[in-house]
Amino acid sequence: MQRQEQIADWIDLNRRVTITDVCRYFSISVATARRDLQALSEQGRIRRVHGGAVSVQSAIEQPQIVNRMFDTAEQAEGNGPNGARRSILVFAPHFDDEAIGCGGAIARHTAKGDRVVVVFMSRGDSGSTVPGHEMDPKTSERTLKAEAEKAGQVLGIVRQVYLDLDDGFMGWTPDLLREFVRLINRYRPSIVYAPHADESHSDHRVASQLVSDAVPRAGWGAFPTLADRAWAVEEVRYYEMWTPIQRPNLYLDITPYVETKLAAIRQYASQLVMVPYDDGSLGLNRFRGATTARFQYAEAFIQWAVTTR
């Protein structure tokens, strides 16, 4: 019965799946997939629909676009009127960008039961020349992936995906754009997080552009070569990391999650010997909170409520 549990969990994450999806993902026959879905449906774990199944949560969830300047901890990540869990996808050019850029938002999501998947683009091979903390590229890669696992546990992230691109030398390519579309179609997020377009680091700008280009394409049902199913993202939130956003249009109150965020950043001990990211991030979040005149700590974003398809 362990497989049925996994299937139920996976349907919650993806919200709506076809029989073919289930067969392919779990490598089982159509008859077995139908039997499993029937059993889960009788247990009330999922709901059967023509040709597949939906999660019970998503069946009752009303898509909710958070389209206001300020968003309190209580109202925010409202997960629909009935507390349904949502799928959230975070694109991080490098290890630690997720924790520094939107670690507070991630902690808010996971505290409310949302499923957060993080895609790390770099393989973390930049190394280090800090005296006493020198690291060759291989050691750097191993260390950063281990630190990312620990940070992910602190934040409650359910899955981490590694694209293993060259640190510092990323470029926009059609293949990478297709990969982003595939990831969005696979994880079916309500909200996507990515760096904002004016970041000083070129890898961040590349990530931002890829997400901006991939989100509309993920919703194109007429391109079977891109993916076998289309997915409409409701919202993109562009976060700040190296370069503060000049005109944010969304502030999330992260006051209750600041300690969790700091704990996640501090898992990246190999990076903190180079830059005090924990202090820097806290300072920026305090500034964002103070300038809202209502929160102690806040993360600021450029919010794109996606309406174009």
Ligand SMILES: [Zn+2]
């Ligand atoms: Zn970065």
